[in-house]
Amino acid sequence: MKWDDNIIESLAWGKAITRKEEKERVAGRIAAMVKQGDVLGVGSGSTCYMALLAIAARIRDEGLHIKAVTTSLEITMACVRLGIPLANFEEYRPSWTFDGADEIDPDLSLIKGRGGAMFREKLLINSSPKAYIIADSSKMVARLGTKFPVPVEVFPQALTYVGHALRELSPAEINLRMAEKKDGPVITENGNLILDVWFDAIPSGTEKAIKSITGVIESGLFIGYPVEIVDVG
Numbered sequence: 001m002k003w004d005d006n007i008i009e010s011l012a013w014g015k016a017i018t019r020k021e022e023k024e025r026v027a028g029r030i031a032a033m034v035k036q037g038d039v040l041g042v043g044s045g046s047t048c049y050m051a052l053l054a055i056a057a058r059i060r061d062e063g064l065h066i067k068a069v070t071t072s073l074e075i076t077m078a079c080v081r082l083g084i085p086l087a088n089f090e091e092y093r094p095s096w097t098f099d100g101a102d103e104i105d106p107d108l109s110l111i112k113g114r115g116g117a118m119f120r121e122k123l124l125i126n127s128s129p130k131a132y133i134i135a136d137s138s139k140m141v142a143r144l145g146t147k148f149p150v151p152v153e154v155f156p157q158a159l160t161y162v163g164h165a166l167r168e169l170s171p172a173e174i175n176l177r178m179a180e181k182k183d184g185p186v187i188t189e190n191g192n193l194i195l196d197v198w199f200d201a202i203p204s205g206t207e208k209a210i211k212s213i214t215g216v217i218e219s220g221l222f223i224g225y226p227v228e229i230v231d232v233g
């Protein structure tokens with residue numbers, strides 16, 4: 001039985017979507033790649049949300065049968081609202097994954113995690129045979145760390161220790177990510193905190209160095225992953 005009064009039905013994307021036309025174009029390109037029976041790994045952020053709108057239209061118009069494995073609560077709720085069936089990661093391996101990014105450098109290394117979902121995003125990208133990064137033109141940078149800090153998800157009790165250990169990597173600045181509509185810090189869907197770490201330079205070993213700190217759950221650095229970029233064309 002379905003709920004007859006579902007608060008999720010009335011939800012839209014929470015914020016104004018920047019570069020909406022460009023995002024609509026890349027979303028359309030991703031939606032066109034979906035095949036009957038696919039289990040889609042779905043990343044987070046507004047570009048992924050736009051892609052879900054385009055995929056939902058194909059489900060309606062063409063009777064496409066697909067499933068989505070999601071990386072965040074907002075994307076799960078978007079799937080519920082759009083009638084896109086959900087699948088558990090525990091049971092289903094994605095046929096392929098699409099995700100957004102905050103920065104993409106010329107080697108296709110990425111910073112992700114503005115939305116705080118980098119742990120599950122990395123899990124899906126690593127577990128998918130193929131991963132596409134959908135990006136508007138603002139995402140290309142000459143050097144990672146130009147516009148965005150590197151987000152680091154931290155087990156709460158390890159915050160001080162992790163902050164101390166991160167200083168060994170000579171960051172320019174470390175900030176605890178604060179919430180906007182609640183008091184105190186952002187709490188991730190895994191119950192953890194996020195440190196936003198600004199670097200003047202990000203050598204290729206930085207991702208592993210951050211991950212090796214006890215108390216770090218995951219970082220938003222994706223250095224040298226075999227992703228394919230889907231841009232505005």
Ligand code: 5RP
Pocket residue numbers: 043044045046047048099100101102111112113114115116117118121
């Ligand atoms: C969330 C992410 C997003 O993919 C990234 O922030 C891009 O978001 P948008 O599509 O809204 O620009 O990594 O954790």
